[in-house]
Each structure stands twice: as C-alpha cells, then as structure tokens.
Amino acid sequence: MRIGELAAAVGVSTRTVRYYHQVGLLPEPERSASGYRVYSMRDLVLLSHARRLVELGLGLDEVRQVLADEEGRDLGEIVASMDAALALQQERLAAQRRRLAELQERVRDGRLALDDLPDPQLVEFFTRVEAAGATGPMARLDRDVLAFVPSADASRWIAPMLPLLGDEDYTRRLVRMYDEFDRLADVDPDDPAVAALVDRILDLLPEESLRALSEHDLVTAGGEFLVDTVIEELTPAQAAAARLLIERTRAPHTVTQEENEE
Incomplete structure (x- = not known):
C-alpha cells in the first residue's frame, strides 16, 4: 500500500507518517521502481501501535524503544499485546466514567x-x-x-x-x-x-x-x-x-x- 492508504487506515496524516520516519519511529519501507514508498501489513500494525502509544502519553523516545523491542516479534504477538493494552484502557475508562457519574450526582445534589x-x-x-x-x-x-x-x-x-x-x-x-x-x-x-x-x-x-x-x-x-x-x-x-x-x-x-x- 502507498503512504496515503497507510495513513488513512490508521487515522493519521501522511505528514505524521513522514515525521515518524524522520525521527526513527518507523523504519523506511522499500520503494517501488518509481520511487514511492510501499508499505506492508507490518508497517500498518507498527504505525497503529505507535499512534496508540503516543495517545497514551508516551514520549517519542519511549515509543521508539517499545517498537524496537518488538521488531523480533511476529505480527500475532504485537496485535495481541495491542489488544491487551486496549482492554486495560477500556477498563480504566469505564472506572473513570463510573467515578465521574458519581461526582456529577454529588455536584447536582450539592454534596461535593x-x-x-x-x-x-x-x-x-x-x-x-x-x-x-x-x-x-x-x-x-x-x-x-x-x-x-x-x-x-x-x-x-x-x-x-x-x-x-x-x-x-x-x-x-x-x-x-x-x-x-x-x-x-x-x-x-x-x-x-x-x-x-x-x-x-x-x-x-x-x-x-x-x-x-x-x-x-x-x-x-x-x-x-x-x-x-x-x-x-x-x-x-x-x-x-x-x-x-x-x-x-x-x-x-x-x-x-x-x-x-x-
């Protein structure tokens, strides 16, 4: 796939993808005979993981280290770890929403x-x-x-x-x-x-x-x-x-x- 297709699939811009290449977050893919970057499913998974890690608040150096540690892992392991991380995030958000609902009720009742x-x-x-x-x-x-x-x-x-x-x-x-x-x-x-x-x-x-x-x-x-x-x-x-x-x-x-x- 081309860079635009990769970016659209993950929900980022092509500029973000190029920036990740520039700072060494993502490896440069092979290029076609006409000079265009050609991305694989592994690139898609790594970019998706990088975006998720950044959203969770990790710095770029930390994200780079995590992705480097995963270079030797197969896609199944990486996807499984991403799924586990998302599950934990969902649990955390659910707990936050319960806490917020409680606070909203207490605020309405003037008890906070x-x-x-x-x-x-x-x-x-x-x-x-x-x-x-x-x-x-x-x-x-x-x-x-x-x-x-x-x-x-x-x-x-x-x-x-x-x-x-x-x-x-x-x-x-x-x-x-x-x-x-x-x-x-x-x-x-x-x-x-x-x-x-x-x-x-x-x-x-x-x-x-x-x-x-x-x-x-x-x-x-x-x-x-x-x-x-x-x-x-x-x-x-x-x-x-x-x-x-x-x-x-x-x-x-x-x-x-x-x-x-x-």
Missing part, C-alpha cells in the same frame, strides 16, 4: 466538598485559594475536575503552586484569573480576551507544573470523556479558552493528527 479531593495538597490549595476569594463557578469547576483526575497527576500539577501562595501578589493574580474566567461567560469566543487569559494562566503556572502537564495532560489523565463533560459545562468563550489551554500545555513532542495533504 473540599474533603472529596483525593490528595491533601489539593485540599490545602483550594482551601487557601477559596479563603483568598476564589469562590466563583470556575474555581468550583476546577476543584470538581481535580477531584476526578487521579491524585498522583493532580498533585503534580498543583503542588508546585503551594509555596507561591505565600506571596500575596501571586495569590491575588490567581484569584483574578478565576474571576476573569468567570467573566468570559459574557464574551464572544473569538474575543482577544480568550487568548489573553490563557497567556496569563500559563504565566501563573510554575515550570514544574507546566512540565507535569506536558508530560501527562488532562486528556490523558482524565480521558476524552472527562474533557467533553467539562466543556459542556462552559460557555462558548470559556470552552475556547479551555481547549486552547489544553492544546498549549500538551507535550511539544506529541504528534497530533495533521491535515491531510492534497
């Missing part, structure tokens, strides 16, 4: 409190932030989301901010950030205020928080279902800001699906 947060550092962070004045809808939604995300991930994002709360100016900026996010409810999603707020949020996050987010972002930690559920709670401008923030905190080495070439 600080003590429901999964990590003492999160409890401390939101206790101090709320005491400083961040009590609006966005601060509560942020707290509710982090109650659902695995505690190890949530604390890696939040813990570096705790020492900064001793700085009154930093705390005021943080409270103002939540207030400004609430005020986006009344603006158009194309308003420059959306991107400006995302810039201020990124400026507020310590380097350690940004690194933790880039290595294991909200989509990876909570699943697309969580992100979709959160987006539904927001106004169009707030949703645009949330999507932009997620996009800008993703790992720079993560390859996303690009536009197909003409």
